[in-house]
Amino acid sequence: MSELQNKVQELFEKNEMDLFIGYEKGIRKPRPIFVSKAKEAENLIFDENCSGNLAVYLTRKDLVGGKKAGISASYYALKSIAQLFDENQLKEENLCVLGISEDGTVKLFGSVEEIKQYLTETPPPVKPAEDELVRKIDAMTSDERWQFWADELSKCFKCYACRAACPMCYCTKCIVEVNRPQWIQPWATTISNMEWQINRVMHLAGRCSDCGACGAACPLGIPIHILTHKMAESVKENFGESDGKGNVLSTFKPDDKENFIH
Numbered sequence: 001m002s003e004l005q006n007k008v009q010e011l012f013e014k015n016e017m018d019l020f021i022g023y024e025k026g027i028r029k030p031r032p033i034f035v036s037k038a039k040e041a042e043n044l045i046f047d048e049n050c051s052g053n054l055a056v057y058l059t060r061k062d063l064v065g066g067k068k069a070g071i072s073a074s075y076y077a078l079k080s081i082a083q084l085f086d087e088n089q090l091k092e093e094n095l096c097v098l099g100i101s102e103d104g105t106v107k108l109f110g111s112v113e114e115i116k117q118y119l120t121e122t123p124p125p126v127k128p129a130e131d132e133l134v135r136k137i138d139a140m141t142s143d144e145r146w147q148f149w150a151d152e153l154s155k156c157f158k159c160y161a162c163r164a165a166c167p168m169c170y171c172t173k174c175i176v177e178v179n180r181p182q183w184i185q186p187w188a189t190t191i192s193n194m195e196w197q198i199n200r201v202m203h204l205a206g207r208c209s210d211c212g213a214c215g216a217a218c219p220l221g222i223p224i225h226i227l228t229h230k231m232a233e234s235v236k237e238n239f240g241e242s243d244g245k246g247n248v249l250s251t252f253k254p255d256d257k258e259n260f261i262h
């Protein structure tokens with residue numbers, strides 16, 4: 001049994017958890033598993049291919065409502081969990097977080113403060129392919145960049161898999177489904193696809209963990225996670241690190257540079 005399997009089994013045996021969200025072996029790649037008994041812990045795995053963000057399930061009331069849920073969390077899932085706490089979407093007493101570092105070490109977090117401390121002390125995992133694409137896009141002129149995204153987003157057929165994969169997209173009614181008034185055309189055209197992604201990225205400003213799950217979920221391989229990555233960079237550059245008291249679109253500081261504050 002692995003360290004993760006042992007730990008989860010022990011937590012079930014001590015009745016400290018009702019449900020554990022982790023990964024099991026899938027046909028092509030690992031897939032989520034929802035463990036509800038100590039014995040099922042033997043199916044759990046965690047390796048470099050477990051690249052989704054399982055925190056997406058923590059706001060699913062049909063799955064975790066009223067239960068004490070455990071989760072195996074990568075660095076990025078931990079970031080999402082910390083953000084969900086800041087947005088009052090999770091309660092400490094209902095959650096049991098097992099953080100898994102890149103070398104496979106399992107750490108049981110006792111509080112959200114411990115998670116935040118860990119995130120402060122731990123550098124994010126390296127993502128060479130993403131870094132390379134960001135460098136390529138950054139080197140473009142603004143016209144070339146516009147054309148790049150117009151070409152990419154013209155492929156989008158509005159399946160919303162990117163939204164479903166994101167832990168921070170937890171609204172019960174998304175702006176794309178509001179039709180009185182109709183903010184965004186529901187059919188797929190380049191312009192309405194751009195409107196959809198601009199809205200998605202703006203709503204994630206200062207909230208995105210940079211996990212990349214949205215881009216990985218896109219069946220057409222559109223690198224939309226680069227948009228949220230760039231937004232996260234801009235937010236950090238312009239507003240500094242989050243202080244855990246709200247996000248950039250819903251808070252202000254008296255010394256913000258925009259004149260409308262004064």
Ligand code: SF4
Pocket residue numbers: 053080165166167168204207208209210211212213214215225228
């Ligand atoms: S927007 Fe994409 S990269 Fe950011 S938290 Fe959501 S799924 Fe992860």
Ligand code: SF4
Pocket residue numbers: 155156157158159160161162163217218219220221222224
């Ligand atoms: S997952 Fe891809 S195709 Fe589906 S809505 Fe998102 S960007 Fe469009």
